[in-house]
Amino acid sequence: MPVSSDDPLDEVLRPPPDETPEQRQIRLESEAEARRVSQAIDASLKAERQARKKKRIVRLLLLGQSESGKSTTLRQFQRLYTPTAFREERILWRAVIQLNIVRSIRTILEAISQPLPNSPYSSPRSRARSISRSRQPVPSSTNSPPMPSHRHAVDVMGNASNNRSNGTGIDMQFSYGSPSHYPPPLPTHQRQNYDEEGYPDYDNDSDGEYNNADDSYHGQHNFDGSPKSHPSGSSTTLAQSPLEVLKARLLPLRHVEALLIAKLVPPNEEEATHLDYPIHAPSPTGSHFSHHTNGHGRQRSRSYHNQEIFIRPGAGWKGGLSRARVNFAGYSYGDSSSSAGPRPTSAGNTGLETPDEPQEVLNSCRKDMVALWNDRGVREILRRRKIRLEEGSGFFLDDLERVTSLKYLPTDDDVLKARLKTVGVSEYKFEMEVSAGRDSGTEWRIVDVGGSRSQRPTWAPFFDDVDAIIFLAPISGFDQVLAEDRTVNRLEDSVLLWKAVCSSKLLANVDLVLFLNKCDILEKKLKSGIR
């Protein structure tokens, strides 16, 4: 007797009333097969759901002062766990390395152009400094180090406030004015002044041993006493000093610098492109504020000694470079001078640049750069100025032959050594290509932040949703000061920042990992007698 139902599907699925035994057999077999397929699909969906449930997402936050190595640690992760992507991106780092080289050369040229502070030709500022040092009365009791008055208002996270709350409810404030936190005062004769590179200036009076009146590269003889000749071997005219010849030969690097900035920094980040000299010419008033042209005849004011190029984290700048790479692919040599203007247009937008004009210019300047860097007199000047480029970030001068070759492709190590300051916060997701052992089911999300003081207030919103923090503390910074506040010792800043992170209530349940890095630099410093 037929079963009646309101379900129209029953009607459709009901076997035909005149079904033969063979037809019935076929129907039952196909229904069984359909059931098997359906069950397999259900099982697979269930397994997927369970796998998704099992998949752990770990969020890591990289913290530490500027130049502590956060972005480098991120790149290490990328190199280890997403090697294919890392390798593919290596070429994009060439522009950063080019910029690092150009800036190192600029630092040297500036250093050798300025009279040394302890010579009779020393600058008004250093003379004034010597005089004020010798005349300043020693504070009787505490000998507390001279600090600017604003220090009371700046906390370790970079917040400008007198209040101990930073506005996010986190108790991470620290006043540098507190004598219990600031490094213990030194006796007057040991107090440190810091030079333009952020290293302590141990020359504490004006009667230093160096009394060579001809104390810049403008002189007629080498620093080691030999007659001067052009570093690349060509003879010089009487009218032109070797420095002038060398500077003229290296002039194209200015254009390269402008091009690279245009490539790396979006146009609306004009402020990030201030070209500042680590060694600056003091203005007639002795003020730290001065003006200079940006290589295109335009004047810019500057307030920092050593402002760096920065990027917003994320793939933005890499995207720009990729476009540039596509435009270079035609290998048609264009006229780079047509990119003239207040700010050179990125080759990535115009395609006017040669295949890699910066690399070509660096290649053609290679001999002069090598000669400059290997000159004993230049090294002596740098030593006396306490400029230790080889211990700094983005140092490639010992590899000039290799990194300026036309077919140069950055190695993994080069990418890790390159320096590009971060501003802002960005999260990087890791779909691991390479199994990370028992954690291979884990998805890693790593958050990179800018570490300079002005950037620190942006950290707190990320504390909420983080599983672990890797805190980078470069222990080689014991004899350096912060670029953004030259009254603060770098190691001291790291310690205070670490304390602030440890004591934050928001981070009570977060795993904290402390990386003491730059041990290699520490070792070199200690071996070379720096204490």
Ligand SMILES: Nc1nc2c(ncn2[C@@H]2O[C@H](COP(=O)(O)OP(=O)(O)OP(=O)(O)O)[C@@H](O)[C@H]2O)c(=O)[nH]1
């Ligand atoms: N020799 C040496 N150099 C290191 C080490 N760790 C990092 N560096 C270099 O230090 C420089 C600065 O590192 P970054 O990773 O850019 O520093 P950061 O913390 O991201 O700095 P911000 O972006 O300004 O906050 C880079 O040129 C790195 O190659 C280390 O252990 N040893």
Ligand SMILES: [Mg+2]
């Ligand atoms: Mg960074």
